[in-house]
Amino acid sequence: MIGRRVVGAGIGLRLPHLLEVAATRPPVAWFEIHPENFLANPHGREVLEDIARDYPVSVHTVGVSVGSAHGVDRAHLARVAEMVAALDPDLVSGHLAWSTHEGDYLNDLLPLPYTEETLNVVARHLDEVQSALGRTFVLENPSSYVGFAGSTMREPEFLNRLAASSGCRLLLDVSNVVISAHNLGYDPVAYVREIDPGAVAELHLGGFAEEEDPATAEQTILVDTHGAVVDAKSWALYETVLEHLGPRPTLIEWDNDIPALHTLMAEAETARGHLERCHATR
Amino acid sequence: MRLAEVQDALREIVTADPARPIVSLRGATALAGQLVGGVRPSVRLAVHRRHYRASLLEALRTKFPATAWLVGEPTLVAMAEEFVQQHPPRRPCIAEYGDSFPQHLAARLGETLPYVPDFALVEWQLGQVSVAVDAPPLTLDTLSALAGDDEVLARCRVTVQHGWRVLPVRWPVERLFERFFTGDDTTPTEMAPASGHLLLRGARGEVTLERVAPDRARLLGALLEGLTLAEALASVPDETRASLLLAELIAGGAITALDARRPAQDLPSC
Numbered sequence: 001m002i003g004r005r006v007v008g009a010g011i012g013l014r015l016p017h018l019l020e021v022a023a024t025r026p027p028v029a030w031f032e033i034h035p036e037n038f039l040a041n042p043h044g045r046e047v048l049e050d051i052a053r054d055y056p057v058s059v060h061t062v063g064v065s066v067g068s069a070h071g072v073d074r075a076h077l078a079r080v081a082e083m084v085a086a087l088d089p090d091l092v093s094g095h096l097a098w099s100t101h102e103g104d105y106l107n108d109l110l111p112l113p114y115t116e117e118t119l120n121v122v123a124r125h126l127d128e129v130q131s132a133l134g135r136t137f138v139l140e141n142p143s144s145y146v147g148f149a150g151s152t153m154r155e156p157e158f159l160n161r162l163a164a165s166s167g168c169r170l171l172l173d174v175s176n177v178v179i180s181a182h183n184l185g186y187d188p189v190a191y192v193r194e195i196d197p198g199a200v201a202e203l204h205l206g207g208f209a210e211e212e213d214p215a216t217a218e219q220t221i222l223v224d225t226h227g228a229v230v231d232a233k234s235w236a237l238y239e240t241v242l243e244h245l246g247p248r249p250t251l252i253e254w255d256n257d258i259p260a261l262h263t264l265m266a267e268a269e270t271a272r273g274h275l276e277r278c279h280a281t282r
Numbered sequence: 283m284r285l286a287e288v289q290d291a292l293r294e295i296v297t298a299d300p301a302r303p304i305v306s307l308r309g310a311t312a313l314a315g316q317l318v319g320g321v322r323p324s325v326r327l328a329v330h331r332r333h334y335r336a337s338l339l340e341a342l343r344t345k346f347p348a349t350a351w352l353v354g355e356p357t358l359v360a361m362a363e364e365f366v367q368q369h370p371p372r373r374p375c376i377a378e379y380g381d382s383f384p385q386h387l388a389a390r391l392g393e394t395l396p397y398v399p400d401f402a403l404v405e406w407q408l409g410q411v412s413v414a415v416d417a418p419p420l421t422l423d424t425l426s427a428l429a430g431d432d433e434v435l436a437r438c439r440v441t442v443q444h445g446w447r448v449l450p451v452r453w454p455v456e457r458l459f460e461r462f463f464t465g466d467d468t469t470p471t472e473m474a475p476a477s478g479h480l481l482l483r484g485a486r487g488e489v490t491l492e493r494v495a496p497d498r499a500r501l502l503g504a505l506l507e508g509l510t511l512a513e514a515l516a517s518v519p520d521e522t523r524a525s526l527l528l529a530e531l532i533a534g535g536a537i538t539a540l541d542a543r544r545p546a547q548d549l550p551s552c
């Protein structure tokens with residue numbers, strides 16, 4: 001519903017489910033969409049705008065590269081801004097990562113060293129993005145396979161400082177915390193406790209896969225596939241997150257090997273149960 | 283190490299030929315001692331390299347299923363891998379990635395399978411028109427009424443349905459598409475060149491393609507290019523035939539508006 005708030009547990013609306021959702025109007029609290037799926041798809045956009053008349057929507061861009069040393073792609077930002085203006089979503093989010101470099105678009109979310117230089121670069125780009133969108137941007141913590149020896153800040157500290165300086169809000173991807181903590185060997189609960197609760201606007205939960213670590217014999221890494229049900233470790237950390245932050249709109253993300261809509265709705269129902277228990281105990 | 287240098291190194295690793303081990307790359311040398319994560323952190327960047335390549339290969343496979351049917355899946359994948367290697371995306375909208383893949387096929391397969399580039403180009407354009415949204419067409423009477431009179435109308439430019447394209451082809455690829463769409467899996471027989479034009483029409487998931495007469499292609503091509511109705515009509519030598527073709531196009535729903543974006547000189551209403 002244009003202009004309505006996202007509350008409760010939503011699901012990522014991807015193209016394979018678009019026509020089904022338009023035709024059946026399933027009982028889903030809200031939908032998150034990737035604008036990049038619709039920029040070159042007028043028919044998809046028409047269907048989406050029809051769906052958005054009945055459901056709250058969040059716009060989650062995967063192409064606005066706020067961490068690029070050489071600047072964000074302004075032409076792309078303008079296209080996203082046009083779509084945001086038309087949909088008037090409750091939230092607009094993107095990643096603390098980079099993907100554009102000297103005009104090449106690397107179509108993945110690449111890691112950043114957490115230094116004062118990066119902080120300044122990202123803060124400058126957040127200002128540019130927020131002024132192009134005319135609204136607050138919501139910044140998501142990444143899933144990481146490597147960190148940087150030269151980082152002078154922990155990730156939560158880096159995110160908190162960005163939120164304080166730029167006025168952006170945070171999207172805490174709980175599964176990304178599980179993944180990064182496993183891969184980089186830190187405590188996920190300590191990470192969550194360090195995040196400023198007042199800055200967090202939204203939560204994500206998504207599936208991952210465990211693989212052999214190519215860097216270390218007999219170890220594993222977690223790979224952010226968005227291609228499976230939410231793992232027990234993510235649900236457990238989600239409980240901790242809700243205790244720390246209180247209830248926040250929560251999204252089930254699933255982008256690869258996309259299952260039937262009812263599977264996503266069942267995952268959202270599980271998240272809704274957690275949120276209701278959280279409400280009841282506060 | 284400055285952020286831009288880190289990103290130079292990571293770009294090289296992510297886009298490098300996957301046959302080259304990460305540790306052998308210049309980027310890995312530049313990042314030595316800079317990364318953490320396991321005993322040899324740089325090899326974990328293989329995850330990003332894999333995601334990058336897989337997402338682009340999947341984008342091309344999704345855009346060119348008929349071409350895969352025509353040349354065989356292994357050939358399509360081999361061509362797509364080369365293309366990804368040589369042409370990183372330049373825009374963050376992956377739905378737009380692959381527009382120059384038919385040219386890559388022309389360079390690599392044009393000698394042995396000369397009809398493949400035409401076929402792939404038509405497939406790309408079919409993908410484009412399939413997601414178009416059609417607008418209510420205008421009748422000749424409505425167009426005249428909007429312009430004021432027929433003389434003014436002749437000097438107006440028009441908007442053609444967004445899902446209509448005219449493409450020049452050198453081969454009868456429409457026959458191959460007919461077989462693809464009907465699931466006819468028999469081996470393609472020898473094909474003779476057949477230069478001409480195809481009309482592609484699409485909207486909201488539906489597409490059609492058909493070979494059209496040269497003068498009809500010329501007239502519609504002129505309107506799509508943004509020439510005035512009079513200029514477009516003049517592209518057909520026989521005046522009566524030109525008027526008949528235009529009437530057919532209008533009756534067929536081709537025109538949706540007088541084009542207000544490019545007003546003809548001294549005609550503010552157009």
Ligand SMILES: [Fe+2]
Pocket residue numbers: 140173176204205206253
């Ligand atoms: Fe996420």
